[in-house]
Amino acid sequence: QVQLVESGGGSVQAGGSLRLSCVVFGDTVSSYCMGWFRQAPGKEREEVAVQPTGGGATYYTDSVKGRFTISEDNAKNTLNLQMNSLKPEDTAMYYCAARRACVVGWYSPSIFGFWGQGTQVTVSS
Numbered sequence: 001q002v003q004l005v006e007s008g009g010g011s012v013q014a015g016g017s018l019r020l021s022c023v024v025f026g027d028t029v030s031s032y033c034m035g036w037f038r039q040a041p042g043k044e045r046e047e048v049a050v051q052p053t054g055g056g057a058t059y060y061t062d063s064v065k066g067r068f069t070i071s072e073d074n075a076k077n078t079l080n081l082q083m084n085s086l087k088p089e090d091t092a093m094y095y096c097a098a099r100r101a102c103v104v105g106w107y108s109p110s111i112f113g114f115w116g117q118g119t120q121v122t123v124s125s
Contacts, residue, residue, distance in 0.1 A: 001026055001114075002024060002025065002026045002027045002032070002098060002114050003024075003025040003026055003114075004022050004023070004024060004025075004096045004097070004098060004114055004115065004116035005022065005023045005025065005116055005117070006020060006021065006022045006094065006095065006096045006116040006117065006118060006119040007020070007021050007022075007023075007119060008020040008021050008119060009094060009119030009120045009121045010120075010121070010122070011122040011123075011124065012086055012121075012122075012123055012124070013123070013124050013125075014086060014087055014088055014123055014124065014125050015085060015086065016086050016123070017082070017083060017084045017085075017086065018083045018086065018121060019080060019081070019082050019083070020036065020080065020081040020083065020094055020096075020119060020121075021078050021079070021080050021081075022034070022036075022078060022079040022080070022081075022096030022116055023076070023077060023078050024077045024078065024079070024098070025077075028074070028077060029072050029073075029074060029077050029078060029079055030053070030072060030074055031053070031100075032053060032098040032099060032100060032114075033050065033051070033052050033053045033098065033099050033100065033101055033102035034050070034051045034070075034072065034079045034096070034097070034098050035047055035048070035049060035050035035051065035059075035070075035096070035097050035098075035107060035112065036048045036049045036050075036068075036070060036079070036081045036094060036095070036096060036097075037094070037095045037096075037097055037109050037112075038090075038092035038093065038094045038095070038121075039092055039093050039095070040091060040092040040093075043092075045095070045109045046061065046109070047059070047061060047107040047108065047109060048060070048061055048064055048068065048081070048094070049061070049064065049068055049069075049070035049081060050070070050102065050107045051070050051071075051072055051079065052101075052102045052104065053100070053101050053102065056104070057104075058070055059105075059107055063089070064083075064090075067083065067084050067085045067086075068081060068082065068083050068084070069081070069082040069084075079096055081094070083121070086121075086123045087123060088123045088124065088125045089123075090121060090123050091121060091122050091123050092120075092121060093118040093119070093120050093121075094118065094119050094120075094121050095115055095116055095118045095119075096115070096116040097109065097112035097114060097115050097116070098112065098113070098114040099111060099112045099113050099114065
């Protein structure tokens with residue numbers, strides 16, 4: 001069974017940057033459709049960025065396009081999320097998730113079966 005461990009969260013001021021990492025244990029990162037999700041207090045969990053299996057086109061939610069970049073490091077078996085130009089509305093718990101394969105355009109959190117424990121990102125104005 002695959003296990004996911006996130007790191008890299010923290011507190012930054014608006015305009016700053018953070019890099020989240022998710023190490024995959026028990027299998028290879030390239031074998032899964034991998035994604036980053038976030039959940040703010042009182043809100044539903046939402047997809048932020050998804051890297052489909054086999055190098056398919058990445059997906060970004062509109063609010064992070066041009067600011068966030070998802071990437072895989074196969075040598076480290078890690079999924080990364082580079083977050084630049086952070087805004088207070090990016091404040092949330094961020095989760096890494098995986099599933100064997102994704103249907104293009106369908107990245108609801110409900111279809112991902114493997115989850116990390118989450119890492120908190122707080123952006124102050």
